[in-house]
Amino acid sequence: MIDSVNSVSTLTHSQERPAQASSGYAMLLVLLLAVVGIIAGAVISPGDKPLGVTVLFGSAFVFAFVLLGFYVLQPNQAAAVTLFGSYKGSDRVTGLRWVLPWMGRKKVSLRANNLISDKIKVNDLRGNPIEIAAQVVWRVTDTAQALFDVQDYKAFVNVQIEAAVRTIGSRYPYDDYEHQEITLRGAHDQVNAELRDELRARLKVAGITVDECGFTHLAYAQEIAGAMLRRQQAEAVVAARKTLVEGAVGMVEMALDSLSAKQVVELDDERRAAMVSNLMVVLCGERETQPVVNTGTLY
Structure with a gap:
C-alpha cells in the first residue's frame, strides 16, 4: 500500500467505546413527577407560600434538568457523547435516550451510503487517456474516528474515492489485444477487488469501510x-x-x-x-x- 496511506493511519488515536447513557423512558417518569410537583407547588402556594414556592421551583428545576438530557436514536444511528471537548463514548442503542444535560451529543448515521463518483480522466499503464467513474457502497463503522480523526468524513470519502480510482486506473492497461495481461476492461473481478482493498486502506483512518465497489464507466477519452x-x-x-x-x-x-x-x-x-x-x-x-x-x- 502507498506510503501516504500508512503515514496517515499511524496518526489515528480515536477509538469508539460505549457511552454511559441511560434509557430515556425511566427519565420520562421523572419528568412526569416533576410536572406533578409543579402543579402541587402551585396548589400549595396560596396556603403555605414558602413551601409552595420551594416545591414549585424545585420541580421546575428538575423538569428543565431532565428535559435537556433527552435525545432520540433511529435504527442504524449512533450518537457520540462528549464532555467539554472530551470524547466519552458512543451510544448505539435505539429509542429514547438520556445523558446529563451538559454532555454534548453528535449523531452519526450508520446506514450504507451509495456514491457514484464523477467521471475523471486517467492515464492507464500504457499512457492512454481513459475516462473512469466508480460506484462505491460505504458506511461508518467507528463513529469516533469518523467525527474526530478527519475534518469532514463525507468529503474525505469523495476525495479518497477519486484518489483510489486514479491509482487503480494507472496500474493496468485499458485493453490488451494479445490477451496476455490483466486489463481494466477484461479482469473486472480482480480490478474491483483491488479497488475495494485500496479504498478500505485509505478510509480506515476515518472509521469507514467499503462493502461494494466497481467501475460504472470505463472508456477511452474522446481525443483518442x-x-x-x-x-x-x-x-x-x-x-x-x-x-x-x-x-x-x-x-x-x-x-x-x-x-x-x-x-x-x-x-x-x-x-x-x-x-x-x-x-x-x-x-x-x-x-x-x-x-x-x-x-x-x-x-
Whole structure:
C-alpha cells in the first residue's frame, strides 16, 4: 500500500467505546413527577407560600434538568457523547435516550451510503487517456474516528474515492489485444477487488469501510476514442482472417489427404499446387465463387 496511506493511519488515536447513557423512558417518569410537583407547588402556594414556592421551583428545576438530557436514536444511528471537548463514548442503542444535560451529543448515521463518483480522466499503464467513474457502497463503522480523526468524513470519502480510482486506473492497461495481461476492461473481478482493498486502506483512518465497489464507466477519452476504435476493428479483422486461414489450411490438407488415401485421382506437384490455390480462394474469399468446369487438361 502507498506510503501516504500508512503515514496517515499511524496518526489515528480515536477509538469508539460505549457511552454511559441511560434509557430515556425511566427519565420520562421523572419528568412526569416533576410536572406533578409543579402543579402541587402551585396548589400549595396560596396556603403555605414558602413551601409552595420551594416545591414549585424545585420541580421546575428538575423538569428543565431532565428535559435537556433527552435525545432520540433511529435504527442504524449512533450518537457520540462528549464532555467539554472530551470524547466519552458512543451510544448505539435505539429509542429514547438520556445523558446529563451538559454532555454534548453528535449523531452519526450508520446506514450504507451509495456514491457514484464523477467521471475523471486517467492515464492507464500504457499512457492512454481513459475516462473512469466508480460506484462505491460505504458506511461508518467507528463513529469516533469518523467525527474526530478527519475534518469532514463525507468529503474525505469523495476525495479518497477519486484518489483510489486514479491509482487503480494507472496500474493496468485499458485493453490488451494479445490477451496476455490483466486489463481494466477484461479482469473486472480482480480490478474491483483491488479497488475495494485500496479504498478500505485509505478510509480506515476515518472509521469507514467499503462493502461494494466497481467501475460504472470505463472508456477511452474522446481525443483518442476514434483512433482506438479503428484499431480495435483492424485487430478484429486480422484475428478473424487468421482464424479463417488456419481453418482453410486444415480443410485443404484434409481434402488432399482424403483424395490420396482413396486414390480418387493422382496429382503431381503442379496439379496439387493448382488445387491448393483454388481451394484457398474458395474458402477464404468474401464473395461466393463461380464454378468453372474444365473439360480439358492443364497441359
